[in-house]
Amino acid sequence: MNEEKKSGKIFDWPTLRRLYTFIKPYQKQFYFLIAIILLSASLAPLSPLLIRYTIDNQIATGDYNGLVVMxxxxxxxxxxxxxxxxxxxYLAGWLGQNIIRDIRVQLYEKILGLRLKFFDNTPIGRLVTRTVSDVETLSDVFSDGMAAVAGDILQLILIIGVMFYTDWRLSLISLATVPFMLISTYIFKEKIKDSFNEVRTAVSNLNSFVQEHLTGMNIVQIFSAEKTEYRKFKQINTVHRDANIRSIWYYSVYYPVADVIAAAATGLVVWYGAREIMHYNATFGTVTAFIIFIGLFFRPIRMLADRFNTLQMGIVSTDRILKLLDSDDFTVNNxxxxxxxxxxxVSFKNVWFAYNEEEYVLKDISFEVKEGETIAFVGATGAGKSSVINLLSRFYDINKGEILVDGTEIHNYELGALRQNIGVVLQDVFLFSDTIHNNITLGNTxxxxxxxxxxxxLVGxxxxxxxLPDGYDYxxxxxxxxxxxxxxxxxSFVRALVHDPKIIVLDEATSSVDTETEELIQNAIEKLMKGRTAIVIAHRLSTIQKASQIIVLDKGEIQEKGTHDExxxxxxxYANLYRMQYKEVIS
Incomplete structure (x- = not known):
């Protein structure tokens, strides 16, 4: 079943047990909240009894002083x-917000450690839904879910007990409409559950669509696809609207029906109670108390439908969050x-790698780069050039073979220590919405x-x-x-250099810049490569002519090795590729 459409069980004990682990740091507050809710439920039947006593003993006898006291x-x-x-x-809200803060932090920490392969196969919008919407749903579970359900059930039990203790005949009359209320509540619960599932699916689809298309807005506008994408968004948004309207319709039907059933119960009590009063078998105080009891009894029943759905949605959200937290698709950092x-x-020894099993993009790759040398990779798109640097930084793990840095297998390095020594400049530069200073340091104070x-x-x-208006604070x-x-x-080049890496990787680092900027980068490379190992991936062969070694890749295999002249x-x-580029330059 689609994960977004899954319905949870209200009492999914394994999930509830896992959910309880998030409560542990706040056990005292949680148990205090339960005590408050149970105390509130215990006090609920007290008011009708006091009103009954006051009517029958103070008002009926004209005891003014006693009336004031009561x-x-x-x-x-x-x-x-x-x-x-x-x-x-306040405590329920406080508890819920603190717990979802902890869960969201754990979730984001988990996401930070996931392998790039996970992000290749998972829509970003879905992860946004997990981190924001699903976690927010859990807030309702703690503020309006488990403890509140226990309080409502206790209130119902206490009210029924007090009602039968007070007058069993009026109790039976009062509860005559309860089967109708239970049936309507059950139907409402099932309908609203399906509606909530539709809303949740629509929200996830909206998140995914908006995130993707805002990120790729330049493509949309370049190809004049605004109208097409607008129609798609309208369709998705219409589904979202219709799902919400269905849930509103169910509420619009249920609450009036529940009010009519409660009113019918009140009418029966008034009718039967009046008869009993006229025959001196009941008092005004007793009948009045039962009218109040009906309101106190039916309110929790109406609330339970909502609370059960809140719990159900919370269980589903918890299950999805736990699946993400339990995911083993992360880079093992042992x-x-x-x-x-x-x-x-750097040394690659008989390395085989596939993004998908058995579809190898690197086949038996072996090469060595000594300290301070520059090695370059060339080849057609899809030849496997970028895969080499992804493996070196352990963004992906190899299927077979070994990768050594300074003679030590990279899996033996602490992951942070390995990546801190590898500076990467990619063709598609990503900058965060922040100052230039912070984009360069990435928070490293x-x-x-x-x-x-x-x-x-040095870079230029x-x-x-x-x-720029604010310089480095722009x-x-x-x-x-x-x-x-x-x-x-x-x-991005400055960002790589300030971290002082021992290995610098340039992945098509000059393919998207003009000639003048390329010259600036090349000059900086010549000044700063001394004492560092450089791995360069480039389409422009003019940028790698001074490399210590050039490796030509084709379909994941090494075709040639050597210097530019060799x-x-x-x-x-390589010679054919060079001649083709030379013709392009002079043409």
Missing amino acids: LLVMIGILLVQAVIQFANT GTYTPETLRGE SISRARIIEAAQ AHEFIER NVMERGATLSVGQRQLI LLERGGF
Whole structure:
């Protein structure tokens, strides 16, 4: 069954037990909340009994002083109930918000550790729904769910007990319409459950659609697909609207029906009670108390339908959240090796890798890069060039073979220690909606402004940054939309350099910039590669002519190895590729 359409069981004990683990840090508050709710439920039958006593003993006998005393007692009880209700509402909300904060933090921490393969197969909108909507649903479980259901059930039991103790005949008359209320409540619960499932699915679809299309808005506008995407959004939004309207319709039908059933019960009590009063078998106080009892009895029944649905939705949300938290699709970080510094030697030994099983994109790849050397990879799109650097940084794990850094297998490194020593500059630069300074440091407070400026000057980015309104404190907006492609590329290069990596990876780092910017980057590379290992992936062969070694990949296999001059002399794949690019340049 589709995960978004799944309906949960109200008493899914394994899930409830897991949910309880989130409550553990707040056990005292949780048990205090339960005590408050149970106390509130216990006080509920007290008011009708006091009103009955007052009517029969003070009002009927004209005891004015006794009436005043009873009124003061009832006012005192109302004040106590008001305080209890305040404590109940505030503590339930406080507990819910603290728990969902903890869950959301755990969930985001989990997402940060997931492998890139997980994100390849999971829509971002779905993860947004998990982190925001599903977690928010759990707030209702704690504030209006488990403890509240227990309180409502206890209130029903106590009221029934007190009613039968007071007058069993009036009790039977009062409860005559209860079967109709239970049937209508059950039908409502089932209908609203289906409606909530539809709403939740529609919300997830909306999140996914909006996130994808806002991110890819440039593609939508480039291909003049605005009207088509607008129609798609209207259709998805219409489904969302219709699902919500259906739930509103069910509520609109249920509550009037419930009121009519409760009113019918009240009418029966008034009719039968009047007869009993006329025959001196009952008192005005007793009949009045039963009229109040009916309101106190039917209100929890109406509320239980909503509370059960809240619990049901909470169980479903909890189940989905737990599946994400329990996902084993994360990069295993069992390594403990954390050297203070690396030399930067890299070795691939008979490496095989597939994004999908048996569909290998790298086949028996072997090469070595010594400290301070520059190795370049060339080949057609899909040849496996980018996969090499993804494996080096352990964004994906290999299927067979070994990858060594300074003679140590990369799985033996603590993951953070490994990645801190690998600086990556990608073709598609991602900048966060933040200042240039923060986009460069990524929150690393040990990187000073002076160090950033020094790196920016070496790369050639300092001048254009200084010309921006706030310089290094300029907010680049989401994905760096206010900067040019070349400017974003230069900032990403500064970002890689300030972290002082021993290995620098340039993945098509100059393919999206103009010639002048490319020259700036090439000059910076020449100055800063000393003492560092560089792995370069490029379509522009002019940028890698000085590489210590060039590897030509085709369909995941190494076709040629050698320096620029050696490969040209062979007249093979690289030489043909070089001649094609040379013709493009002079044409």
